Amino acid sequence: MASQQQQAAAAASLKRRDSTQSRDSDIMTITPLGAGSEVGRSCVFMTFKGKTIMFDCGIHPAFSGMAALPYFDEIDPSTIDVLLITHFHLDHAASLPYFLEKTTFKGRVFMTHATKAIYKLLLSDYVKVSKVSVEDMLFDEQDILRSMDKIEVIDFHQTLEVNGIRFWCYTAGHVLGAAMFMVDIAGVRVLYTGDYSREEDRHLRAAELPQFSPDVCIIESTYGVQLHQARHIREKRFTDVIHSTVSQGGRVLIPAFALGRAQELLLILDEYWSNHPELHNVPIYYASPLAKRCMAVYQTYINAMNERIRTQFTSSNPFDFKHISPLKSIDEFNDVGPSVVMASPGSLQSGLSRQLFDKWCAEKRNACVIPGYVIEGTLAKTIINEPKEVTLMNGLTAPLNMQVHYISFSAHADCAQTTTFLEELMPPNIILVHGEANEMGRLKQKLVTYFTDRSPKIFTPKNCQSVEMPFNVEKMAKTIGKLAEQIPENGENVSGLLVRKGFSYQIIAPEDLHVFTQLSTAIITQRITIPYSGAFGVIQHILKQIYQSVESSTDEESGVPTLRVHDRVTIRQESENHLSLQWSADPISDMVSDSVVALVLNASREMPKVVVEMEPEKDEAEEQKNFEKKVHALLLNLFGNVKYGEDGRLVISVDENVAYLNKQTWEVESLNEGLKERVKVATQRAQATWKPIPVSANGST
Amino acid sequence: MGTSVQVTPLCGVYNENPLSYLVSIDGFNFLIDCGWNDSFDPSLLLPLSRVASTIDAVLLSHSDTLHLGALPYAMKKLGLSAPVYATEPVFRLGLLTMYDHYLSRKQISDFDLFTLDDIDTAFQNVTRLTYSQNFHLPGKGEGIVIAPHVGGHLLGGTVWKITKDGEEIIYAVDFNHRNERHLNKTVLENFVRPAVLITDAYNALSNQPSRRQRDQEFLDAIQNTLRANGNVLLPVDTAGRVMELLLILEQYWEQHHLTYPIFFLTYVSSSTVDYVKSFLEWMSDAIAKSFEHTRDNAFLLKHVTLLINKSELEKVPEGPKVVLASMASLEAGFSHDIFVEWAPDAKNLVLFTERGQFGTRARMLQSDPPPKAVKVTLSKRVPLVGEELAAYEEEQEKIKKEEALKATLVKEEESNSLVTDISKADLMIIDGHTQVDAAGLRGEAYRDVLIDGFGPPSSVAPMFPFYDHSSEWDDFGEVINPDDYVIKDEDMDMGFMPVGGDLDGKLDEGTASLMLDTTPSKVVSSELTVQVKCSLVYMDFEGRSDGRSIKSILARVAPLKLVLVHGSAEATEHLKQHCLKNVCPHVYAPQIEETIDVTSDLCAYKGRLSEKLMSNVLFKKLGDYEIAWIDTEIEKTAGGMLSSLPRSTVAPPHKSVLVGDLKMADFKQFLAGKGIQVEFAGGALRCGEYVTLRKVGGASQKGGAATIQQIVIEGPVCEEYYKIREHLFSQFYSL
16 A cells, blocks of 8 residues: 555656646746736737747826836846737837837837838827926837837738747738737747727728637727627717717817827718718818828828728828818917817827817817727716816816717727637637726626637736646657658657757758758768887787777778777778777767777887786676676665565565566566666666677667 | 659740749649730740649739739630739739730730730739738648748749648749849748759849949939930830839939939839839838838839820920830830830930840840841821721621620529539639629620720720729638628628729729720731931849859758759750759759659658657757757557657667868867967868868868768877867767
8 A cells, every 4th residue: 555655656746747847838828017907008928938929018098107107027028039019009009119228128029011100100299299207208209219220010911930939910900000910839829919800991901810710819808898889870970979069050079099090080071071061161170290190101001901992092092181171289270160170189188189178178069079999097088977077287177068979989899899709719718908807807707608618718817917828739840851761660769860940840860960951960080190019919909808899800902900999990000100090089989999099008008018818708698697796786786675586586675665677688577667667777777887889880789 | 752743834944935834732733923925925825725724823923924924814715713822012013014015015906815804804813912921722722831922023023932741842033132222132042941942044144243333334324315415215114123213213313403304104104103102011121111210102203204105205395304114025015116216316225124035126126236227017006987987886786786695695604603603612712703793794884895896095094993993802702701791791781982882983984084085996007117326225124133143042042952944045054054063963954844743752750759758858059950869769659640759778879960060261260269270281271280180072062051071180199189179079069
C-alpha cells in the first residue's frame, strides 16, 4: 500500500514538474489596461508563448492628464513586440505618442493607411484644443511627429509577420480605416474587433466576417443588449427633428466628434437638403477646420469605403457638400434665425459645441441632437436624462429648455449584430471589453443563454484583471530531405537537427541543412605534425594498449605506413623525424587525437624504457566480468543496497522498492517506474563510460 | 513526395512575345498571366486555346497588355471561365488599358476580336487581393494559398507566391529591385529557397546607367528640344510606366518653374489619374509619407493636362510642348497620329522610354541607325453618307428584328442556368450569376449601340463612369456573406439614393451622349510615307531590374529549381548558363507547349514533437533560426500520426555538426584583433608562424548559396596551433 502511495506521489510530483514547465509558455494571458468594464482608453495587453502584443492605446475622454491614460504601469512596455491600433478615435489611439515617446516601448506599431493619415491631424488638433497646463500635457506636437516615423502601415488582409507573430486585419465598418486585427501565434488565433459595425452605411462597408474562426475573440460591448433601430428609421427621426425645429425658427445643435460619424451625418444632411428646396434658406454649418483638413484623406482612401461611394466618386466627389458651409469659430457665426450647426466635440465638455450649447440651451424652440454614443461623466450624457438645470462653462446654472434628442448613429455593433457575429465565428473564448460594467454584464448573460448549447467561456475582466486561458498547442515538426526518404516505423529512431524558425519546426539531416535553410555547415579537417624519430611500430604498440581499434595499413600513394585509431584519427609517418595526425574536428576525435599526441610525445621521451611485452590476451568473459564488477560498484554507490540474486540478477532495493537487473541483457525490471528509470540510466551511463568511443566513427556499434 | 508541379509555357519563351504560362500544381491548373501583343495576333493564342477550358484559376501579374491583354478574348472565344486573381490596381488599370487599346484600334479598323462589353465581362471575374494577403483557394484548389507580393515594375505589379504544403512556387517576372518615385522595390529577395522560381530573362543582357544619370539625360533631352522650339512626344503605355514619367516631369517642372505645357493623352487619361490618386496604399513609402505629412497627393498633377481627345490637343496654341500619348508601339492610337504629324520636323523629339515590341513600328525606329522614312497607314473613321447609309440602316432593321426574336430564347436559357447553379449550392456562383445578369441587362441598351458596328464616340469620357459601375456590381457578387447582401438590398429598397437608380441615371446620360455620336461610320485608310527627320532617342525607363541585379537576386533567392521564360533566345540561354553555374543545378528553359516537371524531389513528412522531448531540447540561436540536435524515437499512433518521443535507449554519439559560415576575410580580421599575425598567402590564410588555414572546394559557389564548407587547419604541435584552433571553433556552433 505504502509503496503504491509513494508511487502515486512520485507520479504526481513528476506531473507537477511537467505542468510548471509548460505553464509560462502555454497560457495565454489577456489583460485590459483600459476599456475593461468601461468605455474609453481602449488598451488590451496580451502575452502568449513569450510573445507580447498590445491592442490599441487610447485615452479616457472624461479625464485629463495622466489620469486619462490606460494603466501602463502594470506592464513593462519594453517587452511588447507589436502594438496594433484599430482606428483613429481618441479613445483608441490618443495615448500612442505618449506610449511611443515617453515609455521604454521598443516594439513595432501598425495601423492602416487611412488611420495613420488621420491620426496625425486628429492628435495635433487634440493637442491644440485641450486646455490643460503644460505639466499635464501628455505629449506635444513634436512627439506626434516623431511617433509618425515609428508607425508602420498595414493594408486590409495583408499578412505580416513580426518575430513569429503573424497578423492581418479585416474591415471593421465603424470609421474610415477602422480595422479588426487577427493575430496568430503558433496557430492560436485571437481576434480583436476594436469598434466595429456590421451594418453598411452611406460611405463605409460593414465589418467583414473573418474566414477563420479565432480561438479567442476580444469584442466590444458598447451597446450591451440594446438594439439599434433600423437605419432608415433613425435617419428619418434625425431629419424630422431637424426639419421641424428649423421650420419653427429654432436652431439645431449637433455635437459630434469631428471625424468619423460626422462625415456620415453630413452626407445625410446634404442629401436631405438637396431633396427639400424649401430648406435651402436655412444654413447648415460645419464647425470643424479639422474635418476640412481630413477631406483629402477621405478623398484618397476611397478603396477603404463601400462600392456606393466609389461609384459616386467616379463622377464627383461625394464629400464636396453643396449645402453645408464650414465655420471657423463662434466669432464668425452670425446667429440670426434658424440654422443647423454641427460642432465638435461630441461630449459637450468644451470647445465650440459647448459654447453654442451654453448660448442656446435656455431657448425652448432650439434642439440638440446627440448623434452618437456618449461617455459616462460628460455633459452630453447628463443632458440625455433631461435635467431641469445645467451648469454652464462659466460656472452659472441655467435652465435646460432646449429639446434634447438622442438618435444614435454611432457605428457600433448592437446586441443583434454581436450575437450573429459571434454565432458565425463561434470562438470558444469570448472576452468583452469597451462597455460599461452593467451593459456588459447584461450582454454576458444574454450570450450565455443564447449559446447554452455550445457554452463558450465568456469573460468580462475589469481593468488590470487578467484572463488566463491555457492552450495546448501541439508542436509539429516537418522532417524533410534525406531524413524523410522513408517514413519511419513505430519505434524507429530518428536523429537530426531540429531547426526552429518562428513557430515552425523542421528536422533536417546535417548534410541537408544548407539546402533548406540559409545556414551552412562546415567540416574542419585538422592536420598536425609531431616530431618523432622512433620506430613506427612502437607507436602502434602503445596505441593498441590504449585503444580498442587500431588498424594499420599503408598509404596507397606514398607508401608510408599509417595507423587509424577508431576510424577517426589517421597517423602517418611523414618522414624519419615526423609523424602527422589527421582527423576531422569533433569533440571525441579531438580527445582521441590529443591523447595520441600525448602518447607520441611521451614515447619519444621515454623510448628507451619501452619494453615490448606480450600482452596477456584479454578474455571476452573476463572483460565482461570486469564490467559487471564495475557496474556493481557503481550501483552500490548510488543505491546502497545491491545484492546478487539467485538467478544471477542484481537485486537493488531502495526502501520498499526492488529492482532486478539482468547482467546479460542489462534489462531492468521493477514495479516502481521511478526506480526502474534510474537504474536504467545508471547502467547506460556505466556502459557509456566503459566503452566511450565506438570502434568505427559512424556509430554503428 | 513533394507537391507535383508542372510548367507549360503557352506563349513568351525564347522571345519577347507576351507572357502566358500554365502552371499545374497537384492537378490544379493556374494560368499565370494572359498576355497579348499590341497587334492582337490571334495566332499567338493557339496554345492557350487548347488548354483554356481546363484552367482552374488565372493569376495576373501586371496591368499591361503583355500580361493581361488576351483575357477578354480568351474569356469570350477560347472558353476560359476560371476565376481571376489580381491586385486592385492591376484590375483597375488593366481594365483602363484594355479600353484604351480597344478604342485606339477601333478608331482605325473594324476591330472585332473583342468589344468593350467583353472587356467588362472578363474583368468581372476578378477577385482583388492586397499585397501579402494569403488567399486560401476554395473548392478544387483546397490547400493552395496564393499571395501577391510587391513586384516593383508597375503599380500593383505582382510577384505571385503559391504555397501548397509548405512548398513555395514563386512567379516573378519583370520585377524591379530599385525603389522608384512612386513604387517600392520588389520583395523577391526576401524569399528564401523556394521550391520553384519562375522568372524571366528579358533583361538578362541589358545594363542600366544609374538612375540619377538616366533621369538627368532624360530631362536634358526634353528640355533642350523644348528650348529649341521643338515638340517632344513620349509614346507610353496607358497606365503603367507612364505614372513614373509623369512624376519625374511634374517634379522637375515644379522645381525649375518651367511653363512648357505637358499633355497626357489617352482615351482614359482622366480616369486613370483619378484611380491612381486613390491607390496611395500601393505606392512607395515616400509618397505615402508625404501624403501623411502634407496631405498633398503626389498625383495631383499641376503641370500636366489630361486629354482624352486629340482634337483638344489641336486647340492648344502652337509652341513647344510635351505630349505623353498611349500606344507605345506607334502602330495605332494617339502616339501614332502625333508621330506622323511631328516626324518630318527636325526640331521635334520622339523619346522612347521602353523597348518597342518585336515587329512594331516603335521597334523599327529604335534600331540603329534609325530608318530615314517609314510607311504608315493613315486610317480614319468617317460617317456614312448617301447610299451606304441607306443600306446600313436597312441591315440594322433586319438585325434588330432577329434580336428581338432571340431575346425570348435567351431569357429562357438564363433562367435555366440559374436553376442549375442553385442546384450546385455554391453561393459564389449564384451571386456571380445574379451580378452577370444585372450587368447584362444594364449593358443591353448599350450593346445595341456598340456591337453592331457603330463607331465609338469621339468624346468617350462619360461612358467610363458607366462601365465602372457595371464592374462595381461585381463586388456585390463577391461578398460571400449573404447578410451583407441583404443589407444592400434593403438599402436599395428604401431608396436612400438607390444605387441602381443612380446607375441608371448615369447610364442614360452616357447613352445619350453616345447616341449623339453614333452616326454610322466606316474606316477609310490611306498609305503614305513619312520622312523621319525628328530626333529619336531611346532611354530605359522600363523599371525592370538589369542583368547584373537579376543574377545577384537569383543567387540570393537560391531556388531549388529555376524556370526561365520570356526573353530573347540569346538572353535566356545566357541566363540559363549563368544560373547553372552559380544558382542551382536545376535550371529549365522550356519551349512553347513543352511541359516540364519541376516537382521537387523533396521528401517530407510531418510529426508531432512531444512535450517530453521538447523539454530537454536546448536551442542555440543563429540569426532567425534556433537549432538543436535531437535523438528521437518515433511512435506511430493508430491514426497513422507520427510523434517523436525521447529515445528509450542511449543514443549513440553522433558526429558533431559545425554550423556557421566562415568568411576568410572576416576571420583574418578577427585573428588580427586577437593579436595574431595573419596574412593571405597562396589562397591560404597563414596564421602566426606555422599554422595555415585553407578552404577547400565549395568556393566556386558564389553569391551566398550556402554549401558544406571544407576547412583545413594545418600546423605542427605547438601552443599556437591550439590557440588558433580555439579561435576557429569559436566561429561555429557545434551540435
